[in-house]
Amino acid sequence: xxxxxxxxxxxxxxxxxxxxxxxTLFVDxxxxxxxxxxxxxxxxxSMSRTKSGTKVSNMLExxxxxxxxxxxxxxxxxxxxxxxxxxxxxxxxxxxxxxxxFENIYLEKRLRKLKYRGTKAIGLILTSTGGxxxxxxxxxxxxxxxxxxxxxxxxxxxxxYVVPWRNTPEEITQVVTVGLIKTLDVLLVxxxxxxxxxxxxxxxxxxxxxxxxxxxxxxxxxxPSDEELAKRHVFYDTPKGISIIAPSxxxxxxxxxxxxxxxxxxxxxxxxxxxxxxxxxxxKYVDNFxxxxxxxxxxVNITGxxxxxxxxxxxRQTHLGSHLGCPLCAALALVYSKVTARPVVIKESNVMNNSxxxxxxxxxx
Amino acid sequence: MGFxxxxxxxxxxxxxxxxxxxVASEVISPxxxxxxxxxxxxxxxxxxxxxxxxFLLIAALNVVYMI
Numbered sequence: 001x002x003x004x005x006x007x008x009x010x011x012x013x014x015x016x017x018x019x020x021x022x023x024t025l026f027v028d029x030x031x032x033x034x035x036x037x038x039x040x041x042x043x044x045x046s047m048s049r050t051k052s053g054t055k056v057s058n059m060l061e062x063x064x065x066x067x068x069x070x071x072x073x074x075x076x077x078x079x080x081x082x083x084x085x086x087x088x089x090x091x092x093x094x095x096x097x098x099x100x101x102f103e104n105i106y107l108e109k110r111l112r113k114l115k116y117r118g119t120k121a122i123g124l125i126l127t128s129t130g131g132x133x134x135x136x137x138x139x140x141x142x143x144x145x146x147x148x149x150x151x152x153x154x155x156x157x158x159x160x161y162v163v164p165w166r167n168t169p170e171e172i173t174q175v176v177t178v179g180l181i182k183t184l185d186v187l188l189v190x191x192x193x194x195x196x197x198x199x200x201x202x203x204x205x206x207x208x209x210x211x212x213x214x215x216x217x218x219x220x221x222x223x224p225s226d227e228e229l230a231k232r233h234v235f236y237d238t239p240k241g242i243s244i245i246a247p248s249x250x251x252x253x254x255x256x257x258x259x260x261x262x263x264x265x266x267x268x269x270x271x272x273x274x275x276x277x278x279x280x281x282x283x284k285y286v287d288n289f290x291x292x293x294x295x296x297x298x299x300v301n302i303t304g305x306x307x308x309x310x311x312x313x314x315x316r317q318t319h320l321g322s323h324l325g326c327p328l329c330a331a332l333a334l335v336y337s338k339v340t341a342r343p344v345v346i347k348e349s350n351v352m353n354n355s356x357x358x359x360x361x362x363x364x365x
Numbered sequence: 366m367g368f369x370x371x372x373x374x375x376x377x378x379x380x381x382x383x384x385x386x387x388v389a390s391e392v393i394s395p396x397x398x399x400x401x402x403x404x405x406x407x408x409x410x411x412x413x414x415x416x417x418x419x420f421l422l423i424a425a426l427n428v429v430y431m432i
Binding site: 137138139141142143146147150151154158161162282 | 369382
């Protein structure tokens with residue numbers, strides 16, 4: 001009986017002790033929450049701990065240093081000292097401006113992350129859930145789970161494969177392209193090389209891998225000999241001119257990659273048939289595209305606001321623009337040169353109402 | 366324990382999925398700006414065609430077994 005009473009007393013004592021501990025814990029939590037609610041800079045602290053708020057954390061570090069000094073001198077706790085200093089810090093208009101600026105940077109970064117987070121996470125979730133469903137379906141012999149697993153895995157894989165490509169805004173590509181052409185134009189004009197640009201591929205190169213532009217000093221349609229070109233010089237004396245890698249060769253490579261073909265191995269009929277579809281439907285570079293070919297002249301009609309704008313700008317704003325060509329016209333000149341294995345010159349390029357009409361001629365040099 | 370669907374079930378599922386994807390790749394817009402997502406319809410069509418080929422192979426296999 002006595003031992004039973006003792007057990008009950010001990011149990012009650014333990015319960016009371018546990019209740020007291022719980023009460024103390026609860027009071028601590030409430031006090032901490034109140035402090036956090038009344039402390040306007042705690043948002044700052046959480047921000048300073050993030051990767052994006054490096055600048056903010058630097059600012060707070062200086063505050064921390066000063067707060068420690070006050071803590072030592074006046075006997076305040078570090079938290080209170082920080083609070084006092086941050087209050088003073090924020091009160092100054094300049095500092096408040098800094099604070100807002102940093103906050104703005106941080107929020108902009110967060111917004112960008114949220115906006116362009118991609119589809120990796122959703123793809124991963126779908127695939128892993130599908131995989132789990134398939135595993136469970138195997139062990140539980142469930143047909144429903146199998147179908148669910150197959151569906152989720154497939155769509156997860158598709159989200160990985162199909163979705164994550166991004167577009168660059170039209171304005172950016174236009175500005176970058178036009179800027180590069182303008183620089184090239186100014187450079188060539190300033191050193192006096194103002195002849196008609198000849199687009200060509202070196203004959204001795206295997207598979208005609210790299211497209212070149214030869215800009216003669218005068219109006220002669222001549223190219224250096226194959227032996228001279230093989231030396232890979234930039235400046236040539238006979239005929240006088242500059243040979244540089246064509247900036248639009250990247251586009252030609254893209255066309256080849258998309259069509260899975262080497263243009264050196266196909267004829268113009270292939271180009272007439274496949275290039276319009278590639279440019280208008282697959283790459284969506286232009287709205288409409290057609291090629292006509294008579295003898296050694298190729299006439300190209302392109303419809304598309306973006307490319308017409310760039311072409312028009314290059315024609316109007318640059319000295320060599322009409323025969324140096326916009327990126328698309330120059331790329332088509334390279335394609336024509338590669339297919340025919342002959343040097344090509346842009347004969348004429350006109351832009352009207354969002355459409356470009358460019359004609360090319362092959363040279364017998 | 367084990368998967369209780371047959372090869373023909375898998376083929377049917379592939380057929381339906383590929384059909385849906387093929388229709389989607391032709392019909393849907395590649396750009397859904399509300400969530401800033403772009404779909405590469407070219408790739409999607411490629412996947413749909415690959416699934417269709419898998420379905421046709423399974424169907425052919427079934428026909429061979431039946432004969």
